[in-house]
Amino acid sequence: MSKKILLEHIGVPGIETLAVYREKGGYSSVEKALKTMTPDAIVEEVKKSGLRGRGGAGFPTGMKWSFLAKPEGVARYLVCNADESEPGTFKDRYLMEKIPHALIEGMITSSFALGANTSYIYVRGEYFYIIKILEKAIADAYAAGWLGKNILGTGYDLDLYVQAGAGAYICGEETALLESLEGKRGNPRIKPPFPAIAGLYGCPTVVNNVETIAAVVPIVNNGGDWYAGIGIGRSTGTKLISASGHINKPGVYEIEMGITVEDFIYSDEYCGGIKNGKKLKAVVAGGSSVPILPAEMILTTANGEKRLMSYESLADGGFASGTMLGSGGFIVMDETTSIVQNLHTFARFYHHESCGQCSPCREGTGWMEKILHKILDGHGTLEDVDLLWEIQRKIEGNTICPLGDAAAWPVASAIRHFRHEFEDYVKNAAAIKNVKHYHNMHNLATA
Amino acid sequence: MSEIKFNDETLALVQSIIKRYPEGKQKSALLPLLHLAQAEFDGWLSAPVMDYVASLLNIKPIEVYEVASFYSMYNLNPVGKCLLEVCRTSSCWLRGANEIVAHIENKLGIKDGETTSDGKFTLKTVECLGSCGTAPMLQIGADFHENLTFEKVDALINDWSNKTEHSKYLDNSTFRKN
Numbered sequence: 001m002s003k004k005i006l007l008e009h010i011g012v013p014g015i016e017t018l019a020v021y022r023e024k025g026g027y028s029s030v031e032k033a034l035k036t037m038t039p040d041a042i043v044e045e046v047k048k049s050g051l052r053g054r055g056g057a058g059f060p061t062g063m064k065w066s067f068l069a070k071p072e073g074v075a076r077y078l079v080c081n082a083d084e085s086e087p088g089t090f091k092d093r094y095l096m097e098k099i100p101h102a103l104i105e106g107m108i109t110s111s112f113a114l115g116a117n118t119s120y121i122y123v124r125g126e127y128f129y130i131i132k133i134l135e136k137a138i139a140d141a142y143a144a145g146w147l148g149k150n151i152l153g154t155g156y157d158l159d160l161y162v163q164a165g166a167g168a169y170i171c172g173e174e175t176a177l178l179e180s181l182e183g184k185r186g187n188p189r190i191k192p193p194f195p196a197i198a199g200l201y202g203c204p205t206v207v208n209n210v211e212t213i214a215a216v217v218p219i220v221n222n223g224g225d226w227y228a229g230i231g232i233g234r235s236t237g238t239k240l241i242s243a244s245g246h247i248n249k250p251g252v253y254e255i256e257m258g259i260t261v262e263d264f265i266y267s268d269e270y271c272g273g274i275k276n277g278k279k280l281k282a283v284v285a286g287g288s289s290v291p292i293l294p295a296e297m298i299l300t301t302a303n304g305e306k307r308l309m310s311y312e313s314l315a316d317g318g319f320a321s322g323t324m325l326g327s328g329g330f331i332v333m334d335e336t337t338s339i340v341q342n343l344h345t346f347a348r349f350y351h352h353e354s355c356g357q358c359s360p361c362r363e364g365t366g367w368m369e370k371i372l373h374k375i376l377d378g379h380g381t382l383e384d385v386d387l388l389w390e391i392q393r394k395i396e397g398n399t400i401c402p403l404g405d406a407a408a409w410p411v412a413s414a415i416r417h418f419r420h421e422f423e424d425y426v427k428n429a430a431a432i433k434n435v436k437h438y439h440n441m442h443n444l445a446t447a
Numbered sequence: 448m449s450e451i452k453f454n455d456e457t458l459a460l461v462q463s464i465i466k467r468y469p470e471g472k473q474k475s476a477l478l479p480l481l482h483l484a485q486a487e488f489d490g491w492l493s494a495p496v497m498d499y500v501a502s503l504l505n506i507k508p509i510e511v512y513e514v515a516s517f518y519s520m521y522n523l524n525p526v527g528k529c530l531l532e533v534c535r536t537s538s539c540w541l542r543g544a545n546e547i548v549a550h551i552e553n554k555l556g557i558k559d560g561e562t563t564s565d566g567k568f569t570l571k572t573v574e575c576l577g578s579c580g581t582a583p584m585l586q587i588g589a590d591f592h593e594n595l596t597f598e599k600v601d602a603l604i605n606d607w608s609n610k611t612e613h614s615k616y617l618d619n620s621t622f623r624k625n
Binding site (some may be wrong): 075084085086087088089090093118124125126127128129131132135136138139159161162163164165166167168169180181182183184185186201242243244245246250251252284288329331333337341342345346348349352353355 | 467469472474475476477478479481482504506510513514517518519520521535536537538540541542573574575576577578579580581582586588589590591616617620621622623625
């Protein structure tokens with residue numbers, strides 16, 4: 001059964017407007033929080049809820065909040081990470097487009113809990129049409145007294161601003177995002193200090209994903225225990241999954257954590273099975289950076305149990321046979337897909353998006369893309385496959401930020417589970433060259 | 448060349464944007480201002496335009512150059528009136544992005560990164576734009592064109608052939624005046 005919490009009112013006409021959102025109970029968490037709760041009590045509910053960061057890392061949100069330093073007389077900031085750029089992920093865009101006030105309400109309630117009087121929503125620049133929607137929603141919230149001075153007569157002041165990015169995946173890394181918000185290049189910072197101590201403008205800062213912030217609303221409304229009762233084990237609550245690739249029904253689905261992967265792929269309620277009646281070949285379950293798994297491994301754990309859509313079950317077996325929930329970017333590939341070609345698109349992506357600060361990532365991502373191009377071009381050797389493996393191994397863990405790992409894992413998992421496909425390209429190099437030659441001739445003839 | 452200066456409406460908006468940040472942190476307005484500059488000054492950021500933005504924020508020109516050259520949405524060279532940005536990362540590739548790129552290349556007679564000789568169109572392949580569930584897709588200005596077919600691409604190109612304005616990510620109504 002689908003469980004709709006964040007998307008409960010998704011089909012309601014006009015839910016993007018303040019009036020309809022309010023009719024459906026919107027902004028009640030702000031009333032409850034500001035009038036009846038202390039900031040610490042809200043943090044306590046979020047801790048109890050077991051909510052984990054929905055951007056990809058899955059770090060417990062309540063714990064992250066409790067790390068926030070509170071020196072006297074120093075401003076604190078809440079910054080929402082809406083830089084959604086992990087290939088395969090489009091859930092935040094969906095939520096912000098369809099129910100912008102859910103994010104704004106979450107920002108107000110969360111900012112109050114953290115003692116922030118100025119907060120920012122950093123949106124990737126490519127989503128300018130979303131920025132326009134958010135700006136309108138924020139203007140309406142100001143006009144209705146949900147933002148600004150002395151909200152609800154409680155003496156609490158909050159200003160909320162949207163910041164436009166300008167095209168850089170790396171700005172989804174929280175310290176790169178803060179650099180960007182300060183008007184600089186998106187180079188991740190060395191940690192510590194963590195943003196909770198020295199973040200935006202050197203002040204204590206919390207950075208949370210859109211979906212995380214939106215989840216604070218039902219948690220405050222219904223209590224942390226209620227939220228913790230949804231889901232499975234330490235994967236509490238619901239998760240927005242962005243489903244794409246060779247499926248019948250691509251789109252954003254809100255699932256209760258703990259449904260089976262099989263159900264998610266094949267049920268008509270979700271992906272509706274593989275397109276054109278083809279067979280499932282592989283899945284990237286949590287955005288481009290998580291390990292790709294072949295069909296049998298994504299459906300079943302190494303112990304023979306059905307794999308579930310949860311942090312723990314998807315990670316079961318480690319990288320030998322498991323993967324990660326990540327951002328919930330669920331990319332499905334049918335039996336006709338070339339794993340090597342797909343990997344080439346990822347390698348090109350990470351090369352393009354490396355900020356260039358750390359040499360293992362800056363150089364390594366370039367080399368991985370080049371070697372994959374060489375293999376696909378019919379010039380690869382078996383040694384190239386080993387070299388690819390060596391390069392990814394030397395990037396992982398050797399960079400300031402996790403982009404290095406994110407670039408390494410897709411390569412490692414593709415070789416681990418589909419080495420034969422790389423070898424096929426190498427063994428059939430002559431044939432590939434002939435086909436390319438034929439196409440080139442053909443193009444010349446028709447030019 | 449005429450003097451580089453935002454129109455009065457944009458200048459008022461610039462002042463409003465600068466107020467979004469604490470005093471002395473006006474450099475935070477750099478990314479939004481570069482977007483406004485690109486939209487107002489023919490779709491790209493020339494050195495004089497970047498110098499002008501630096502002067503508005505009271506920062507050094509190099510602080511603008513190093514940022515403008517980091518982010519993929521800022522064009523440091525002139526582009527066609529219509530900038531076609533086609534996504535080709537995994538999910539889009541799985542659903543035919545390469546064929547869409549090839550179709551545009553054939554139709555316009557240009558390669559990725561090139562501009563048509565009449566200055567109308569520039570083709571640029573880009574990385575994941577978060578439209579994976581509606582792949583393949585391309586972006587023109589702020590508009591996402593999704594679930595592309597060759598017919599849809601042809602219609603877009605036809606449509607833009609007759610336009611005289613530049614494709615833009617934003618205009619002065621995008622940002623709220625706080």
